[in-house]
Amino acid sequence: MNKVIVGIPRGIFYYYDGVFWNSFFYSLNVRTIISPKTNKEIINLGLLSSPDEMCLSMKIYLGHIKYLEDKVDYILIPRIDRFDDYNQTCTNFLAIYQYVLHFSSIKILNYNIDNHHTLKDGAFKIGKELGFSRCEIIEAYKYALKRHQEYLRKKIFEQEQIISNNHKKVLIVSHAYNIHDEYLGGNILKILKDNQIDVLYSNYFDEQKANVKALELSPNLYWKYSRDAIGSISFVPNIDGIIFFSTFPCGLDSLVNELVIRKIHKPYLNIIIDDSTSITGLETRIESFVDLLEN
Amino acid sequence: MGNYGFIVHYFLSNVLKDEIIDPPKITSKTLELGSKYSPDFVCTPFKYTLGTLIESLECGSDILIQMGGGCRYGYYHELQSQILKDLGYKFKLINLINGGNHIKLKKLIKDYNLHIRYYRLPKYYLIAKTMVKYLDSIESYVRKNRCYEKEKGSFNNLEEKMINEFKSCHSYFKLRKIYQKYLKKFKSLQLIKPKQEIKVGIIGELYTIMEPYANYNLEQKLNDKGISLIRFTNVSYLLYEKKRKVKKFLKNLKLKYRMGADALDNIYHTKYLCENDYDGIIHIKSSFCTPEILIMPIIEDIASKYEVPILFFSMDMNTSETGFETRLEAFCDMLEMRKK
Numbered sequence: 001m002n003k004v005i006v007g008i009p010r011g012i013f014y015y016y017d018g019v020f021w022n023s024f025f026y027s028l029n030v031r032t033i034i035s036p037k038t039n040k041e042i043i044n045l046g047l048l049s050s051p052d053e054m055c056l057s058m059k060i061y062l063g064h065i066k067y068l069e070d071k072v073d074y075i076l077i078p079r080i081d082r083f084d085d086y087n088q089t090c091t092n093f094l095a096i097y098q099y100v101l102h103f104s105s106i107k108i109l110n111y112n113i114d115n116h117h118t119l120k121d122g123a124f125k126i127g128k129e130l131g132f133s134r135c136e137i138i139e140a141y142k143y144a145l146k147r148h149q150e151y152l153r154k155k156i157f158e159q160e161q162i163i164s165n166n167h168k169k170v171l172i173v174s175h176a177y178n179i180h181d182e183y184l185g186g187n188i189l190k191i192l193k194d195n196q197i198d199v200l201y202s203n204y205f206d207e208q209k210a211n212v213k214a215l216e217l218s219p220n221l222y223w224k225y226s227r228d229a230i231g232s233i234s235f236v237p238n239i240d241g242i243i244f245f246s247t248f249p250c251g252l253d254s255l256v257n258e259l260v261i262r263k264i265h266k267p268y269l270n271i272i273i274d275d276s277t278s279i280t281g282l283e284t285r286i287e288s289f290v291d292l293l294e295n
Numbered sequence: 296m297g298n299y300g301f302i303v304h305y306f307l308s309n310v311l312k313d314e315i316i317d318p319p320k321i322t323s324k325t326l327e328l329g330s331k332y333s334p335d336f337v338c339t340p341f342k343y344t345l346g347t348l349i350e351s352l353e354c355g356s357d358i359l360i361q362m363g364g365g366c367r368y369g370y371y372h373e374l375q376s377q378i379l380k381d382l383g384y385k386f387k388l389i390n391l392i393n394g395g396n397h398i399k400l401k402k403l404i405k406d407y408n409l410h411i412r413y414y415r416l417p418k419y420y421l422i423a424k425t426m427v428k429y430l431d432s433i434e435s436y437v438r439k440n441r442c443y444e445k446e447k448g449s450f451n452n453l454e455e456k457m458i459n460e461f462k463s464c465h466s467y468f469k470l471r472k473i474y475q476k477y478l479k480k481f482k483s484l485q486l487i488k489p490k491q492e493i494k495v496g497i498i499g500e501l502y503t504i505m506e507p508y509a510n511y512n513l514e515q516k517l518n519d520k521g522i523s524l525i526r527f528t529n530v531s532y533l534l535y536e537k538k539r540k541v542k543k544f545l546k547n548l549k550l551k552y553r554m555g556a557d558a559l560d561n562i563y564h565t566k567y568l569c570e571n572d573y574d575g576i577i578h579i580k581s582s583f584c585t586p587e588i589l590i591m592p593i594i595e596d597i598a599s600k601y602e603v604p605i606l607f608f609s610m611d612m613n614t615s616e617t618g619f620e621t622r623l624e625a626f627c628d629m630l631e632m633r634k635k
Contacts, residue, residue: 220390
């Protein structure tokens with residue numbers, strides 16, 4: 001069997017189903033390379049290969065793709081359009097595959113999620129493209145799904161333990177790909193940790209329950225990932241403070257965060273980050289926010 | 296948005312017994328009001344619409360109707376109604392694109408006790424629909440030929456007369472007659488055609504492209520410089536033709552998936568303009584328009600393959616009109632020089 005190497009860029013989609021694809025390829029015995037954590041080099045690669053006005057997270061994602069380009073045979077780039085009509089995603093999510101296809105000559109492993117296609121179809125499509133039989137793919141899919149759910153359950157369990165203790169707590173409302181990216185969100189987490197404050201992440205809550213709760217805040221919201229994020233707010237009624245964290249200029253957050261900020265009556269901090277945000281300024285803002293919480 | 300306001304007014308005033316208030320024309324005050332209360336990095340149409348909503352509420356309206364969907368447009372109404380509520384207005388704002396329209400409208404009619412003349416609905420719906428179609432076809436003819444007019448302002452005057460006659464027309468067949476009469480009149484207007492005609496296509500994001508205030512009267516300015524224009528985006532295209540054409544676009548561009556909002560259409564139209572010997576392309580969008588940002592490099596790439604010059608505009612409330620004009624003039628001069 002010829003050994004192909006599949007590259008998984010550590011950006012955007014990685015934070016939603018990275019565990020799934022990693023264990024899927026592991027089970028099929030395919031070698032994978034995950035691009036390293038975001039650093040200055042990757043950001044510079046991304047800035048060079050993307051239009052100026054695009055959001056920072058997408059620039060970083062393109063940087064990861066650029067980094068992997070000459071190291072692997074295939075790159076995994078999904079296209080997530082919508083899960084159904086009330087669960088849509090950002091327009092960048094559905095156009096980025098076409099964008100990379102236009103400018104790069106590397107082979108792309110692509111799967112598509114829309115009204116008629118699910119993640120399962122995607123797994124079969126990719127398995128077939130790599131030349132595996134149906135049985136192998138089914139086994140790998142089951143294994144990967146199990147690992148993915150186990151991972152999520154573990155995270156949710158950890159978070160529940162944090163909720164039940166008596167420390168000062170802050171909820172970070174953000175897209176998963178912003179807060180878990182160490183280059184973007186790492187500083188904030190570090191400053192909060194230095195001040196002995198526990199952190200809750202908006203993406204580690206039960207998705208279905210969060211979706212229902214989000215309707216209280218915004219009945220017509222049709223972006224899935226935004227709904228998951230703001231649904232978490234109603235989960236923890238006695239939270240001390242909320243930090244809204246987004247990159248400049250995120251299309252969804254510009255509207256959703258503004259709406260939520262107008263509706264909740266709790267201490268909040270709205271952080272918008274771009275590639276030239278200074279850490280010192282950020283530190284000052286967060287520390288003064290922490291002081292506010294402690295008084 | 297453009298000249299379409301009178302059609303909506305015409306339709307509602309004939310179907311409803313209640314009073315209808317036209318929003319005041321967009322001015323710099325509208326934009327100022329809108330951007331004062333809107334979030335920092337939202338796209339510009341949000342600011343325009345919020346400004347218009349505030350102005351029409353001040354004129355005394357109770358119900359505001361908004362249409363839109365596709366990208367961020369579908370979510371505008373929720374944040375806007377929250378902002379207006381925080382400002383202390385009392386009103387009802389509904390969005391008519393995101394599904395559940397029948398239920399929404401029924402509830403609205405019950406809540407506000409609207410007097411609807413149901414027997415008139417089908418007739419006036421048909422008339423309004425054809426009116427949009429006719430207006431669009433006339434406007435695209437005007438755009439193409441206004442630059443060659445012998446007597447200055449003759450096209451604009453005639454169009455104004457036509458719109459006035461449209462307003463007072465109450466029958467489908469009469470409307471068709473008016474349309475045919477004016478089409479003849481337009482075609483008999485005297486033209487002076489130069490030896491070398493310069494043709495430019497306009498593509499871009501739908502609000503900025505259709506609202507003359509938002510693009511600093513781009514079409515009139517280009518026509519004054521003797522450049523003939525073509526524009527694909529208009530209301531009848533968005534409402535009726537777009538759905539049908541998606542498959543054709545995908546096949547032609549050898550793409551697999553659509554790309555959100557008008558992105559795919561714009562790529563196709565770029566290719567169309569390049570292949571049909573147009574001299575230049577102008578791409579215009581509001582700042583932070585996510586779908587358009589992603590395809591701008593693709594459009595640029597296609598245009599450079601065919602060696603067609605392309606000019607990008609990103610409109611914001613801080614874009615200065617002088618700077619805009621300078622860039623436009625330089626582009627026009629360049630086109631003329633290329634022709635020679």
